[in-house]
Amino acid sequence: MRGQIILSHGSDSGPGATKISALADRAEALGWRTERPDFRADDAAGHAGAVAPRVARLRTAIAACAAPPVLVGSSMGAFASALASLEAPVAALFLLATPPAIPACPQALGLRAGVPTLLVHGWRDELCPVAGVQVFAARHRLPLLLLDDDHRLLASMEMIVAQFEVLLGALA
Template sequence: MSDNLLVFAHGKESGPWGTKISHLARTAQRRGFAVISPDYSHTHDPAARIAQLLALQPQAQRLVLAGSSMGAYVSAMACATLKPRALFLMAPALYFPYPGWDAEPEGIPALCSVVHGWHDEIVPVERAQRFARQHAAELHLLDSDHGLNDQLEMLDLLLDRLLLRVLMQAP
C-alpha cells in the first residue's frame, strides 16, 4: 500500500492524461503523491465508470480522489466505498435528472474542495453550490467555462493546498 495516492477520473469526452490532469499530476507528485488516472473512455455510463474505479481498489495511507465533470461524479460516488482522505472536484456533473446521474454522494470526506466556472455551459454552477452546501465543502467559483483549462495555475494552487492539508493530518 502506497503512503500517498491521488486517483484522477477524467470527464466524459476527455482522456486519462489530458491537459488538466497532466498538469495537476505534477502538482501531486511534487507533494509526494503517486498518481493514477484510469481510462474510462470505453463507456459513457457513470455506473460502469464507478464500478471500474471500485474494482481497482486503490489503497493508500492517504488516498485522495479527484475528478473533472463526469469524473467528478464518479469520484464523489466512490467515496462511500473507498473512504478517501480528501476529494477534489472540478466542474462536477452532479444532480442531473437522469437515472444513474441523480444520486446524492455519500461518505464525502471533511476535506473536500469544489472548483467550478461561472460560465460553465454544461453543468450549471448551482449544482456545485448545492453539493458544497450539502457537504460543507470548500467552493471556488472562477471566471471560466466548463473545461477550466484557462485556470490551470489556480487549479494547481487549490489542489496543492488540499494535498498539504491531507499531509498535515495524522497518518
C-alpha cells in the first residue's frame, strides 16, 4: 500500500458522490487506501454550521492514520480539507470546486504552507465563482486547473482523474 487518502464530499452530497467515488476507485487501483467520511449529519446544521464539525472529523481521521494522508475534497469538502491541513499534517491536498469563503463562517479558507496542493475549478462554476479561487491561488502561488465546466465538474471527470493520478505519482 502506498498511503492513505481521505476523500470529503460536498454538502448536499454523500460519500458515494460521483467525483469522490471516481477518485477513490482510481486511488485504490493504484494501491492507495481510501476513506470517505460521511458528513451528511454535519451538513444538516447549514453551511456555516457544518465547517467546524467537518474539520473535527477530518482531524480525527488524520490522527488515526499511520502517516500524513492525502486530503481530497469537493466544494464544502475542499474547504474543510484545507482548514484541516492547518491543524494536522497532511501529505497533499487535491481540492475541487473550492469556495474561498463560506457565508457566515468566521474561518477563511487557508492551508498550511509547503503542502503540495492542486486546485481544480470550473470556469462556469455557478456556486463558487472562479474569481475567488483565482485570487486564493495567486495569493498562495498554487497551481489552479481551470476547466470548461460548472460546479459539479462532471463533464471533466477524465481530466480530473488524470490530474489526481499525476499528483499521486509524484507522492509515491
